[in-house]
Amino acid sequence: MHIQFFIPSIYQLPTGGNIFNRKIIDFLSDVHAVTVTVYRQSSDLKTGRVQADVSHKTHIVFVDSLLLREPSVRKFMKRKASGVRFVLLVHYLHLIDPEQENSPAAQQELELLSTFDGFVTTSGFSAEKLIRQGVRFSKVCVAQPGLDLIYRTEIRKNEPAPIPLLLTVSSILPGKGLPEFISILEKQADLDWQWQIVGEAGLDREFYRKFDRHLEGLRRAGRVVYHGSIVLSKLVRLYDEADLFVLPSHFESCSMVSMEAMSRGLPVLAYQVGGLQEIVINGQNGYLIPPGNVSEFSRSLWKLISDPGLRKQLGENALLSSREFPGWEDTGNTVNNFLMKISHF
CATH class of the missing domain: 3.40.50.2000 (Glycogen Phosphorylase B;)
Incomplete structure (x- = not known):
């Protein structure tokens, strides 16, 4: 199976979301063919280059939730390749934050939920918020971060x-x-x-x-x-x-x-x-x-x-x-099992 990640340009900074992404990418790279696309500017998506790559060789595409703030990413999602499973890595969304759930940004996120075939969240709280917005339970995976x-x-x-x-x-x-x-x-x-x-x-x-x-x-x-x-x-x-x-x-x-x-x-x-x-x-x-x-x-x-x-x-x-917290191998296995389920491999 070929997996492609779209991650933000800040991917090298030591934030929790970036660490999670790197750990999952490393784990999945040992099991599948994985490529990583770092989103740096709108032209990456406007040229159609990424669209072509996804269409021809990819089975699963991960999109970091921070990228939903970018207009070109939102357009890209609305014309995404058929036959490819798109999965949202839910680190932060305005629509799951009680202080932001009624904001214009939350509304934009809500409009994109139906374009995703799966969601990987880091907590049951985030998963429940998505389900309340109409996402099917079977589309959501809770993968609590691991401990080094x-x-x-x-x-x-x-x-x-x-x-x-x-x-x-x-x-x-x-x-x-x-x-x-x-x-x-x-x-x-x-x-x-x-x-x-x-x-x-x-x-x-x-x-x-x-x-x-x-x-x-x-x-x-x-x-x-x-x-x-x-x-x-x-x-x-x-x-x-x-x-x-x-x-x-x-x-x-x-x-x-x-x-x-x-x-x-x-x-x-x-x-x-x-x-x-x-x-x-x-x-x-x-x-x-x-x-x-x-x-x-x-x-x-x-x-x-x-x-x-x-x-x-x-x-x-x-x-x-x-002592009940998972290790990163546990988290990686949780994500991989979810991918196998939604991709029908």
Whole structure:
């Protein structure tokens, strides 16, 4: 079987969606013939070159959901080749985000759902949202992201830090709730803590500049360190050094980083949004706060900073929960089995 992937030009950046794509491409390349087309400009699709490639040799075409924002991709989908199965890789869609589900972008996505023969989602939440929009259950595959083997290695905790270390791993984007979390931290200046941030800054440069200015007060006080994008081994080390994982996102389709944090024994503090509800059990391995309830988020943060015994218990439970998370081979097999089903091979 020949499989073709259409992926965004940002594919090399270390976002959760890009990591998922690379892992699935690597897995399927060991089983099938796989080609990858990086979408860089509208001319790629307007020339018909891609259309011809798809028509003559391809059985399955994966389209990253981020590409549905491109007008030329939407046109391409409406005149797609017959006899080819098109599968949408659902990382983010406006129509599954409660804050965006009534937006014009969500309506454009809705109009394209019928052009796809299958959907690979990273959470049951996303799958359920699609089914509510009329997608047949048999067309949807839930493939929870896997954990790299390094996350199964022994946790290397040093001596307890003199102050609690809070860790956030997130792309620097408007929907990630980072400015709001800065405001929460500024109101907890009487407590001892340090905030470490890891994340890609290149997705929205203008927003990053604003975010960096927001950090200035905490930076002057020596209470925040922004690492940018870092290699995997250093990220694992930061997980192991941290005491609490905080993810203030307004929406997450799944949250690979929360899974990673839990596998290193960290409790998670986040909002009860999207696929996070399938990973974090409120009060057992972390706290999930009702969306938009900033005061409750702040109270839970205070409780976790102030009570090392609570952090330890929730962290131990998080580690136990993480043992149920799949590896990438499991995720790859899930996707491959789905492809075999919808392609009738």
